[in-house]
Amino acid sequence: MSSSTDNTADIPAASPDAAAAGDMAVIARQAIVDANRAVFGYELFDRSTAHDAHTAASDAALLFNALSYGGAEALVGKLTVFINCTHESLAGGHLELIHPDKVVLEVPTLPDGATPEAIAACLDIFSELKTRGFRLAFDQQVLRRPYASWVPMAAFIKLDMAAFKPELAGPLVQFARTYSQAEIVAEKVETAEQFQRMADLGVKLFQGYWFAKPSLVQAKTIRPSQATIIQLINLVRRQGSTAEIEELLKRDPTLSFNLLRFINSSGFGLQCEITSFRHAVMILGLKKLFRWAALLLTTSRAGGSPPAVGTMAVVRGRLMELLALELLPAEDCDNAFVVGVFSMLDTMLGMPLDKALNSVALPESVVDALLHDRGIFAPFLALAKACESGDEAAFAHNAEQLQLSNHQVNWAHLQALAWADSLGGE
Known part of the structure; x- marks a missing residue:
């Protein structure tokens, strides 16, 4: 996991009542700002449950909740979202559901001892994501010699101020600029001295407690029953007609509400509002509708609403x-x-x-x-x-x-x- 995820240690967890109810999407966000403290974007952390393992499934759930339940406008407005990813989640179908302009994927380096072949194998995935329009962010570990082939893939390189001595700031910034076109983000900035040191080196983006601690954004969720979602998945898998799918959506208000809210979120990237179930199904298509339903199933409860x-x-x-x-x-x-x-x-x-x-x-x-x-x-x-x-x-x-x-x-x-x-x- 990238070093930026260490920020979660002091992020407040969801209240026990909200977690127990299972009906709150609780997402922490920490601002990434420019030198004038104007917010450039937010790094998001899933806090619906306390300190769960970071997995491909949790990556998908966080992104899904951020864009659906959380209401992207309330959470991040029109700003950029930074999401920590596992390597498994980079190949996940959930990324097909979002507009790549909205999201930066923070990618960790591989565990110690990774072979050159394993490092090289990641390049195909990175290249495909870049072709689709996604931007990738790496931490300063990517500047180590084994990861030289990754560096040109970076849209952002995050330098953790707690991970290197002050005198190394200049060489690290210079190295990143020489071998990549990446925007540098100084993270875990906790003092005015750290900020000034990086600003003097021409760094334009900053993240850390000196600017803002992570804050919680809680959104009430409305989750369909798993049985209804499974019906939808089965209908899509057998390539049911638009009319059949529309009929199922009309049967469950929680399902249809979620679909309209998701497809009109800023993360989906449409230029017009979708106001009918039939239009939503036609815009999504069966493949994306399947992805959406599968993600909805992973974040739903057995019972759904009363x-x-x-x-x-x-x-x-x-x-x-x-x-x-x-x-x-x-x-x-x-x-x-x-x-x-x-x-x-x-x-x-x-x-x-x-x-x-x-x-x-x-x-x-x-x-x-x-x-x-x-x-x-x-x-x-x-x-x-x-x-x-x-x-x-x-x-x-x-x-x-x-x-x-x-x-x-x-x-x-x-x-x-x-x-x-x-x-x-x-």
């Missing part, structure tokens, strides 16, 4: 969709379903609905119904809620507003209940 909440949300969405079919164009019926399903995100996430909706892209008409009780979907939502509560006055008022008969509404409600019930039996 079943009753998810079932009620699905019934509400299906009821609104069936009622909309009587009155609205087909594309609006899809959005009616989304309104119903996402109208219970506040309960699922344990946060105000407006805050929950900040992390997912939705059409304005959907947001108007959910947050402002207005627009074409508002009376459908009010009617669906009246069906659940048994409020006869509200039922009569909203059914009349939509010019729907009691029979039409009751029949649609029964169909929605039966549909939701059939999903649970798969």
